[in-house]
Every structure is written in C-alpha cells, then in structure tokens.
Amino acid sequence: MPYRTGTWGDQAKHRSEGRKSYFAEYQRQWRLRNAEHWEERHAARRILGRAVANGSIKRMPCENCGSQPAQGHHRDYSKPLEVVWLCKRHHLRLHRSLSS
Numbered sequence: 001m002p003y004r005t006g007t008w009g010d011q012a013k014h015r016s017e018g019r020k021s022y023f024a025e026y027q028r029q030w031r032l033r034n035a036e037h038w039e040e041r042h043a044a045r046r047i048l049g050r051a052v053a054n055g056s057i058k059r060m061p062c063e064n065c066g067s068q069p070a071q072g073h074h075r076d077y078s079k080p081l082e083v084v085w086l087c088k089r090h091h092l093r094l095h096r097s098l099s100s
C-alpha cells in the first residue's frame, strides 16, 4: 500500500485552505485592478448617460438577443460613446468571460 491512511483528511484541509487564500488574493487583485479604472469607467458611463439623455446616442436592444432595455458596454473606456448594447444577462456574461 503506497498510501498511508489518515493523511487524506489533512491533505483535503490544506488544499481547501490554499484555495481560500488564493481566492482572497484574487479578490484583492481584482479590487486593485478595478479601482484603477473606476474613475475612467464612471466618467465613461456619465458621458454615455448624457448622450442618451440628449438624444445623440440611441439606446439599442441587446446585440445578442434583441431584448430591451439594454445596457451600454464599453469596450474602451477612453471612448465613452463607443458602446455595445447588451441586456443585463448578456452584459454580465460578457464581463464574466472577460475577467476569467
């Protein structure tokens, strides 16, 4: 028998602790990364909101499924008026795929 009995529980414990600290670190990095762009993102949304309000940008249905209302997704926050319109579901899905 190459395996010693009684080590499995310990191993599983260590493994889950390792994963937990990895996750905390990941969250910390994510927060740092997003804080960096927060100003930019906020400004882009404000500019877009104003453009929609005064009619220079038309709110479109979701590019993926055509449902409304859609949210403006910025591919590039330095171009606040260049957005892709996506419903909440597809917008979330896109961000999830971007952050992984």
Ligand SMILES: [Zn+2]
Binding pocket: 062, 063, 064, 065, 066, 067, 086, 087, 088, 089, 090
């Ligand atoms: Zn959609």
Ligand SMILES: [Zn+2]
Binding pocket: 072, 073, 074, 091, 095
């Ligand atoms: Zn977005």
